[in-house]
Amino acid sequence: xxxxxxxxxxxxxxxxxxxxxxAGAGVPPEEVVWQVGGxxxxxxxxxxxxxxVPTQPAFTVPAAFMALARSVVxxxxxxxxxxLYTLLLRLRRQPGAIEDxxxxxxxxxxxxxxxxxxxxxxMRAFLRFREVEEEGAPRFVAWFEPEHHIVRANAGFFLDRFxxxxxxxxxxxxxxxxxxxxxxxxxxxxxxxxxxxxPIEEVWKTYYASIFNPARVKIGAMLKxxxxxxxxxxxxxxxxxxxIASAQARESGMIAKAxxxxxxxxxxxxxxxxxxxxxxxxxxxxxxxxxxxxGEGPVDAxxxxxxxxxxxxxxxxxxxxxxxxxxxxxxxxxxxxIDRAGVYVTNAVKHFKFEQRGKRRIHNKPDAGEISACRWxxxxxxxxxxxxxxxxxxxxxxxxxxxxxxxIGKERGRALxxxxxxxxxxxxxxxxxxxxxxxxxxxQEYGRFVEDLRRAGERVG
Amino acid sequence: MAQLDVQQKLAILADAAKYDxxxxxxxxxxxxxxxxxxxxxxxxxxxxxxxxxPDGRCISLLxxxxxxxxxxxxxxCINRKSxxxxxxxxxxxxxxxxxLSFYRxxxxxxxxxxxxxxGSSNYTMEQMVEVARxxxxxxxxxxxxxxxxxxxxxxxxxxxxxxxxxxxxxxxxLPTLAGLTRLAPxxxxxxxxxxxxxxxxxxxxxxxxxxxxxxxxxxxxxxQSTQMIVGADAATDGDIVTRASSLYDRxxxxxxxxxxxxxxPDASAVLPLQRPPLMREHRLYQSDWLMRFYDxxxxxxxxxxxxxxxxxxxxxxxxxxxALKFRGSFPVDVNRAPREALLRVPGLGVKAVAAILSARRWxxxxxxxxxxxxxxxxxxxxxxxxxxxxxxxLSDRADLRPQVAPxxxxxxxxxx
Numbered sequence: 040x041x042x043x044x045x046x047x048x049x050x051x052x053x054x055x056x057x058x059x060x061x062a063g064a065g066v067p068p069e070e071v072v073w074q075v076g077g078x079x080x081x082x083x084x085x086x087x088x089x090x091x092v093p094t095q096p097a098f099t100v101p102a103a104f105m106a107l108a109r110s111v112v113x114x115x116x117x118x119x120x121x122x123l124y125t126l127l128l129r130l131r132r133q134p135g136a137i138e139d140x141x142x143x144x145x146x147x148x149x150x151x152x153x154x155x156x157x158x159x160x161x162m163r164a165f166l167r168f169r170e171v172e173e174e175g176a177p178r179f180v181a182w183f184e185p186e187h188h189i190v191r192a193n194a195g196f197f198l199d200r201f202x203x204x205x206x207x208x209x210x211x212x213x214x215x216x217x218x219x220x221x222x223x224x225x226x227x228x229x230x231x232x233x234x235x236x237x238p239i240e241e242v243w244k245t246y247y248a249s250i251f252n253p254a255r256v257k258i259g260a261m262l263k264x265x266x267x268x269x270x271x272x273x274x275x276x277x278x279x280x281x282x283i284a285s286a287q288a289r290e291s292g293m294i295a296k297a298x299x300x301x302x303x304x305x306x307x308x309x310x311x312x313x314x315x316x317x318x319x320x321x322x323x324x325x326x327x328x329x330x331x332x333x334g335e336g337p338v339d340a341x342x343x344x345x346x347x348x349x350x351x352x353x354x355x356x357x358x359x360x361x362x363x364x365x366x367x368x369x370x371x372x373x374x375x376x377i378d379r380a381g382v383y384v385t386n387a388v389k390h391f392k393f394e395q396r397g398k399r400r401i402h403n404k405p406d407a408g409e410i411s412a413c414r415w416x417x418x419x420x421x422x423x424x425x426x427x428x429x430x431x432x433x434x435x436x437x438x439x440x441x442x443x444x445x446x447i448g449k450e451r452g453r454a455l456x457x458x459x460x461x462x463x464x465x466x467x468x469x470x471x472x473x474x475x476x477x478x479x480x481x482x483q484e485y486g487r488f489v490e491d492l493r494r495a496g497e498r499v500g
Numbered sequence: 501m502a503q504l505d506v507q508q509k510l511a512i513l514a515d516a517a518k519y520d521x522x523x524x525x526x527x528x529x530x531x532x533x534x535x536x537x538x539x540x541x542x543x544x545x546x547x548x549x550x551x552x553x554p555d556g557r558c559i560s561l562l563x564x565x566x567x568x569x570x571x572x573x574x575x576x577c578i579n580r581k582s583x584x585x586x587x588x589x590x591x592x593x594x595x596x597x598x599x600l601s602f603y604r605x606x607x608x609x610x611x612x613x614x615x616x617x618x619g620s621s622n623y624t625m626e627q628m629v630e631v632a633r634x635x636x637x638x639x640x641x642x643x644x645x646x647x648x649x650x651x652x653x654x655x656x657x658x659x660x661x662x663x664x665x666x667x668x669x670x671x672x673x674l675p676t677l678a679g680l681t682r683l684a685p686x687x688x689x690x691x692x693x694x695x696x697x698x699x700x701x702x703x704x705x706x707x708x709x710x711x712x713x714x715x716x717x718x719x720x721x722x723x724q725s726t727q728m729i730v731g732a733d734a735a736t737d738g739d740i741v742t743r744a745s746s747l748y749d750r751x752x753x754x755x756x757x758x759x760x761x762x763x764x765p766d767a768s769a770v771l772p773l774q775r776p777p778l779m780r781e782h783r784l785y786q787s788d789w790l791m792r793f794y795d796x797x798x799x800x801x802x803x804x805x806x807x808x809x810x811x812x813x814x815x816x817x818x819x820x821x822x823a824l825k826f827r828g829s830f831p832v833d834v835n836r837a838p839r840e841a842l843l844r845v846p847g848l849g850v851k852a853v854a855a856i857l858s859a860r861r862w863x864x865x866x867x868x869x870x871x872x873x874x875x876x877x878x879x880x881x882x883x884x885x886x887x888x889x890x891x892x893x894l895s896d897r898a899d900l901r902p903q904v905a906p907x908x909x910x911x912x913x914x915x916x
Contacts, residue, residue, distance in 0.1 A: 139862035140855035141869035164548045168605045179604060199532035200541040200643075204604060219536065239601050245507050246602075249514035250563060251553040254762035255778055260556025264549060275551055283554050293763045308575075308770035311682040318678045321736050322808050408808025415734055 042072045042087035045120070048188040048212075050075070051112045057090045058124050062098070062131060064091040073120035100130055101137045110152035113159075113188045122148055158187045163196050165269045168206060169237040179206040182233035182272055190215065194222060209233050230272075240274040247275040253286035254293065309338045309423050312416075316389060322412035324390035324405075329354045334385025334420050341499040342382040343426035344368075345417065345436040347468055351400050354391035359384050364470040368432075371469065371485070375492035383424050387439035388413045402470075410439050427461055428454075428498045430491075433468030452491065454498070462498070466491035504588055506598065512588040516568040516579050517614055519764070520671075521727055521757040523549075525560045525609035525644040528666040528722040538640025540603060540610070542666065547644070548609055561612040561646060562602055566590055566627055570616030574673070574684040575770040576732050576761065579616045583766045589618075592630045599635060603643055610644030610666075611635070617650060625653035625661065632664035644722075651687070651695045658695070659719075662702055667722040667754070670695050672747065675740045679733025683770060696751040699724045703752070723754035730784060731776030732761040736810030738802045741787055745798035748791075758784045779814045787818045793850055794819070794843045816905045820846040823883060824901055833885040834865045846904065847879040879904055 041061060045053040054073075061071055072087060104127070111119050126144055129136055139145060168179035179201070183190075190213045197208065198217065208215045209228035216223045261279075270276035313333045319325060332349035335358060344360075352362035360368050372379050388409055393400040405413075417439055421429065431437040437445035440463050441455065447465055454462040467488060475481040504512075525547030532541045549558035565579070567589035573581040590598075599611045613631055617624050628647055635641040647665040649658050662668055670692055674680045677689055699720070706719035726747060730740065744756040760781035787804070790796040804822040805812050813821050823830060823846045832841045834856055842853045855873045859865060864887040871877040882891050882904060 136862065138858045141859035141863060141865060141872055143872065146872050160548070164550050166606055170605070181606070196541075199534055201539065201604070201606075202532075202534050202536050203539050237605065239605060242507050242510065242598070243602060243605070243607050245511050246514050246562065247551065247553065247559065249511045250518050250559060252518050252555045252557075252762060254775065255555045255760070257556030257778065258554055261552040261554050264558070265552040273551065279554055286554065290763060293765050293767070296765070304768065304770065308768070311770060315676075315678040315682045315734060318676075319734055320739070321734055321810060406808065408806060412736075412809040412811075 040070055040072060040087045041066055041090055042074065043090055043120075045073065045075050047191075048075050048115075049113050049191055051109060054108075054112055054120055054123070058127055059097060060090045060092065061124065062128055066091070068121060068125040068128060071121065071124060073124075098131065100127065101134055103137050104130055107137075107148060107152055110155045111148050113155045113192055114151040115187045116151060119148075119151060155187050155189060158185055159189050159193050161269065162189060162193055165265070165273055166208065167273060169234040170239070171234045173205070176205065179204055180209065180234050181207070182209050182228070182230050184272065185210060185212075188212065191224075198222065244275050244278055248278055248282060251282055253282070253289040256283060256286045258283060305338045305423055309420075312419055312423065316416055319389065319416070321415065322390075322409050324388070324392050324409055327393070328390040330357050331389050332357055332359055332386065332391070333389060333416075334359060334383055336383030336385075336424075337381065338383070338424055340381060340383035340424055341427045342377070342495065343421070343424055343429045344382060344384045344432060345429060345440060346384070346386045346432045347435040347470075348386050348388035348402075348405055349391045350402055350470075351391065351393070354400075359386055363473060364468070367469040367472060371489045371492055374489045375496055377492060377496045383420075383426060385417065385420055387417060387436045389416055405435060407438075410435060414439055414442075421459070421461075425461065428464060428495050429457065429461060430464045430466060430495045432466060433471065436468070437463075437465045452494075464491065464495045464498075506590075506594055509588040509590055509594070510564065510598065512586055513564045513566075513568055513590060516565045516585070516616075517563045517612075519578065519759065519762070520563065520612070520614060520648070521557070521759040522646070522669065522725055522755065523558050523560045523563060523612065524646075524667070524722075524725070524755065526722070527754060528644060529718065531642045533640075533642050538642050539600070540641050540643035542609075542642065542644050550607055550609065560609045561644065562599055562608045562610070563612040564590070564595070564598075564614075566592075566595065566613060566615035566624075566631070567618055568616050569618050572617055572684070572686045574687065575768040576673075576683050576729055576764075578764040578766070580768065582768065585766055592627060592634060595631045596634050596639065599643075600639060600641065603641075608643075610641075610646070612646040612648075614648035615650075621650045621652040622654050622657060625650045625657040629657060629660045629664065632661065636664045646722075649695065649699070651691045653695075655698055658698065659702060662699070662706075662719040663717050665720055667725060668699050668720045669725045669727070670699070671727045672696075672743075673727075673729060674733050675728050675730070675735035675743045676733050679735060683732060693751075696724065696726070696747075696753075700751045724751065725753055725755040725757065726751075727757040727759055730758050730760050730781055736805070737780070737784060737787070737812045738805045738810040740784060741791075741801045742798050744788060745791060756788060758788070777814060780812075783812045783814065783818055787812065790819060795840055796822075816901070817846070819844070820904060824904075827900075830883045831885045831891050832883060834870055835860055835885075835887060845880060845883045847874060847876060847883075849874075 043057040108123050111123055122144065126148060162183055162185055166181045166183045168181045170177050170179055190210050194215055205219055206217050209232055212227045214225040214228050216225060316331050316333050319331055332353050346360060349359060350362045350364065353359055369379060388405040392403045392405050394403050429440060431440045434445060434447055437447065445465060447467060450465045454464060457463050472481060472485050472488060475484060526545065528542045530542065530544050533539050547560050549560050551559040553559060568579040568585065569587045569589065570579045570581055578585055595613065602608045613628055615624050615628055632645050632647060635645065645665045646667045646669065647661045649661055649668050649670050651670055672692055673684055673687060680687060680689055702719050703723060706716060709716035747753055747756055758781050760776050760778050762775050787801045790801060791798065800822060801818060804818045804825060812818050823844065829844060832845050839853060839857060842848055842856060852874045856865065859869065863869065866887045867877065867889045870880065870884065870886055874880060882900060884891065
C-alpha cells in the first residue's frame with residue numbers, strides 16, 4: 040500500500056508529482072491512499088510506503104485533463120485525488136477517452152469541477168468587504184465561508200480588481216492579506232475576527248430595498264441563484280422577509296389607487312386605444328374585414344353592452360350595432376327605458392368574420408382563439424370605462440367576459456360578480472330574436488329580452 | 501422642498517430605475533488594476549450578479565437615474581411629467597462617490613446610469629457623460645459602465661459616452677409603432693432607430709480602427725442593447741419575436757430585454773391596470789435564447805405560437821411547443837443525428853449536445869448514457885432514438901402533450 044501525503048487540500052502540484060511517479064511504476068488505484076497535511080503529528084494518519092521515485096520519463100496527458108484536475112483538486116470530496124488517479128491511468132492507455140463524456144467516472148469528476156467553479160463564482164459575487172481603520176489608513180476586511188478549497192485559487196480575482204486597496208479575506212481554512220504589494224497567507228479565522236459592520240451597509244440596504252419591484256415577486260428565481268446558505272454573511276438579505284411580506288399589499292395598493300383615482304385623461308386614453316385598435320393584427324380576421332369596429336359611448340358609462348362581432352353593415356360603417364340586429368337592440372333599449380346615448384356598446388370580437396357566398400357576406404361565428412385574441416381590447420375598454428353593470432349579449436360575449444363557456448339559459452337573469460369589479464348580466468343576442476321562425480315565440484322571447492335589459496338598467500339606477 | 505440626503509435620493513432614484521430589466525455586466529474587454537493604479541476589473545465573459553432581489557432579478561450594477569424629473573409624458577413611465585412621484589436629482593460627484601464606495605465593498609460590478617430628461621436632451625446627456633468621464637479619468641475606474649443614451653442627443657455627446665462606457669443602450673420601449681404612439685406620444689420610432697444605427701456604426705468604425713492602430717480608443721466594447729415592454733400594447737408574441745429579430749439583425753444588438761409591464765404607483769389612465777403573466781416574459785426570453793443559441797429562425801418561433809392568437813403557450817416552453825407541432829422531425833437518433841437536429845430536442849441543451857457529439861465517437865449511446873448527460877431523461881424519451889431505445893409507440897400517440905408537459909402548477913395568470 041502506498042500512502043501519499045499532500046501538503047495542502049488544494050495541492051495540485053503535489054498530486055501531479057505523486058501521480059506521475061505511481062503511474063510510471065504501474066501502481067493500480069486501489070493500492071494508493073491519498074491524504075492531506077500533517078501526517079507526522081496526526082494520530083490517525085496512515086503509514087505506508089511513500090510513492091516510488093520516478094524511474095521512467097514523464098508522460099503527457101491531454102490538456103483537457105489538466106484543466107479538469109485543476110478544478111477537481113479544489114473539491115471537498117475526500118475521494119477526489121483517487122478518482123483523478125483512476126482517470127489518469129485510463130487516459131494513459133486511451134488518451135482520447137477524455138472525450139467520452141458519457142463515461143460515469145469522467146461525468147462524476149466533471150460534476151466536481153462544476154461545483155467548484157460555481158463556488159468560485161459565488162465567492163466573487165457574495166463576499167462583502169467591511170472598511171476598518173488601521174494605522175490611519177483604510178483596510179477592507181471580508182469574512183467568507185466557501186464550500187470547497189477555493190480560497191487560494193480565487194486570490195487572483197481579488198488582486199485584479201482591488202490591487203490598489205489594502206484588504207484581508209478571512210475564511211475558516213485560510214486567510215489572505217494584501218498590503219498593496221505582497222499577498223500573505225495566514226491561518227484560518229472565525230467570524231469574530233472580522234469587523235462587525237460598516238456604515239455604508241445601510242446605504243446599500245436602501246438600494247437593495249428600492250431596486251426590488253414588489254409587483255413581480257419571484258422567490259424561487261432568487262433562491263435558485265442566491266441559496267439561503269450564503270445569506271448569513273450578506274447584510275442585505277436581512278431585508279428579504281420584510282420585502283416579501285409587504286409586496287402583495289404594495290402591489291394591490293397601487294392597483295386600488297389607480298382604480299379609485301380615475302385619471303382625468305380617460306377620454307384621451309380611449310381615443311388613443313381606438314387608434315391603436317385600428318391597426319390590430321392580433322388574429323387573421325383583420326385581413327378580409329374592412330375595418331376594426333371599436334366600441335362607442337361615453338367613457339364614464341355605468342352600463343356596458345357587449346355583442347358578438349360586427350356584421351356586414353357595421354363592418355362598412357365602422358360602428359357597432361347599426362345593422363338589423365342593432366335596430367332591434369335600439370327598439371328594445373327604448374322599451375326598457377334606457378337611453379342608448381348614455382351606455383357604452385361594443386363587441387367581443389372587433390372584426391367582421393364572414394364567408395363569401397356569391398355577392399353576399401354571410402356571418403360566421405368567431406372561434407375560441409379569435410375570442411381570446413380580441414379579449415385584450417375588451418379588457419382595455421372595460422378598464423377605462425369601469426361599468427357598474429356589463430350585459431353580455433349572447434354566448435360569445437359571455438365567453439369573452441367570463442373566460443369560460445357559458446350556457447345562456449342557466450346563467451340568465453342573475454348578477455355574476457366579475458373579478459376586476461362590477462357585475463355581469465347575461466342575455467341573448469338580438470340577432471337570435473331575428474332568426475326565430477315562429478312569430479309567437481319571437482314575440483315572447485323579445486319580451487324576455489326587454490325585461491333583461493330593464494333589470495340591468497335598474498341596477499345602475 | 502427640504503434638502504434630501506444621498507440615502508434619501510438613492511431610495512427615490514433607484515426605485516425609479518427598477519423598470520429597466522437590463523443588469524448585465526458581461527461581454528466587455530478584459531481590464532484589471534493589477535498595476536496598483538485605479539480600481540476595478542472586467543472580464544470578457546460572464547458578468548457577476550452580486551445579489552438577487554425577491555423579484556428574482558440579478559443585482560450586478562448600481563442601477564440609478566441621475567434624476568427622475570422628466571419633460572416627457574410617457575404613460576407607462578413612473579417618472580412621466582404628469583406623475584405625482586417625489587422628485588430628486590443626484591450631482592455627478594454624488595453618483596461617483598456612491599459607485600466607488602459600493603464597488604470597494606464588492607457589492608457591484610459597476611454603474612448603470614439612466615436619466616429623466618431635464619432641460620434638453622443634450623444637457624441631460626452631458627450630465628451623464630460627466631459622471632462616466634469623472635469615474636474613468638478622475639478615479640481611473642476600470643469596472644463596468646452602462647449608459648442609457650438619449651435618442652435626441654447630439655451624436656458628438658453619444659460618441660463621448662461610448663468612449664467611457666462598456667455598453668450603451670436605447671430603449672425601443674414598445675414592440676409596435678401604434679403602441680409607441682399611444683403610450684409615448686413624444687417619442688419617435690424613427691429617431692430611436694436612427695440613434696441605434698448611429699451607435700452601431702460608431703462601434704464598427706472603432707473596431708476597424710483598432711485593427712489598424714492598437715492605440716485607437718475603444719467604443720462601447722460590450723456593444724448596445726435595448727428593452728421593450730410586454731403587455732402594454734396589443735403586440736402578440738409573434739409580433740414581438742419578429743420585431744426583436746429585426747432589431748438584432750439591423751443594429752447588431754447584444755441583447756433585447758423584455759419587461760412584462762407591471763403596475764406603477766400613480767399610473768396614468770391610458771395604461772392597462774392588469775399586468776400580463778410573468779410567465780409570458782419568461783417564454784419570450786426562452787424564444788430569444790432559441791434564436792441566439794439554438795439556430796431557430798424567427799419563423800420557427802412564430803410557428804410555435806398559436807395560429808389564431810399569435811401567442812406562445814404559457815404551460816410549456818417554446819421548444820417543446822415547436823416539437824409537438826413538428827412531430828415529423830422526431831424521434832432524433834442520438835447516435836447519428838447532426839448537431840442542428842439534436843438542438844431541436846426538447847430538454848437537450850447546448851452543453852448536453854456538445855457532450856453527446858463528443859461521447860458518441862467513443863460509444864454507441866444508450867438511454868442510460870444520455871441520462872447522465874442531461875437533467876431529465878423522462879422528458880426526452882419520446883423524442884429520441886438511442887442504442888437500446890425506440891419510442892415508436894409513444895411519439896405517435898395523440899396525447900403526447902400531457903405526457904411531456906410539466907405537471908401544471910398554479911400559473912401566475914391569476915396572481916394579480
